[in-house]
Amino acid sequence: MQHGSDVVEELTADxxxxxxxxxxxxxxxxxxxxxxxxxxxxxIELVRHAVAEEQHLYPAVREHVPGGDALVDxxxxxxxxxxxxxxxxxxMDADDPELNHLFVKLRTExxxxxxxxxGNLFAQLRTACGPExxxxxxxxxxxxxETAPTRPHPGTPSSALASKILSPGLGLVDxxxxxxxxxxx
Numbered sequence: 001m002q003h004g005s006d007v008v009e010e011l012t013a014d015x016x017x018x019x020x021x022x023x024x025x026x027x028x029x030x031x032x033x034x035x036x037x038x039x040x041x042x043x044i045e046l047v048r049h050a051v052a053e054e055q056h057l058y059p060a061v062r063e064h065v066p067g068g069d070a071l072v073d074x075x076x077x078x079x080x081x082x083x084x085x086x087x088x089x090x091x092m093d094a095d096d097p098e099l100n101h102l103f104v105k106l107r108t109e110x111x112x113x114x115x116x117x118x119g120n121l122f123a124q125l126r127t128a129c130g131p132e133x134x135x136x137x138x139x140x141x142x143x144x145x146e147t148a149p150t151r152p153h154p155g156t157p158s159s160a161l162a163s164k165i166l167s168p169g170l171g172l173v174d175x176x177x178x179x180x181x182x183x184x185x
Contacts, residue, residue, distance in 0.1 A: 006131065007060075007134050008138075010138045011052070011057065011117070011122075012122070014045065015114045018042065018046060018114070019111075019114075021038060021041060021042040021045065022110070024038055025038045031094050032094055033094060036093075039089060039094075040183050043152065044151075046082065047086065049145070050083065051144055051167050052140075052141035052144040052145050053075070055140070055144045055164050056137050060125065060129065060137055061125055064128040064133075065124045065128045071124070078109065080154060081109055084152075084154045085102055085106045085109060086152040089102050090151065149167060150183075151177070
């Protein structure tokens with residue numbers, strides 16, 4: 001999928017990729033290796049996306065958008081709920097009857113979060129920031145996703161500084177685990 005140059009275009013493209021993954025997961029049999037593979041891919045995309053937002057988008061919203069602290073606090077709370085659901089899904093076998101229930105909860109949480117970001121937060125950020133800053137944030141978000149973890153870590157701090165310090169190390173460990181287990185191929 002084509003990603004944009006500025007942060008809003010980049011993150012919106014991520015949202016479309018996640019929507020597509022949800023649709024693909026719903027289209028495969030409820031039990032089986034393809035569903036597990038797609039769930040792993042979805043997890044990787046959601047975690048990388050959240051890291052980029054927490055490191056670069058949310059600090060910009062706090063700094064430039066009036067009332068940005070409250071907006072960001074709500075978005076971070078959304079991320080934590082989503083990350084906990086991802087963690088619960090991570091250890092489940094594809095034939096676990098609880099998996100579908102958690103998948104539906106995850107899809108509902110993610111879609112509500114995306115709708116709020118795209119309908120509210122992104123518009124306010126575009127109004128508050130010039131194109132140069134939005135482009136720079138887009139570059140930084142893409143870089144953050146390259147080294148971000150690929151697995152949920154709901155116990156780690158979600159501040160931008162903590163994320164910038166911890167994410168590269170967690171990302172390296174996760175990618176090694178992914179390689180060893182064949183996950184995310």
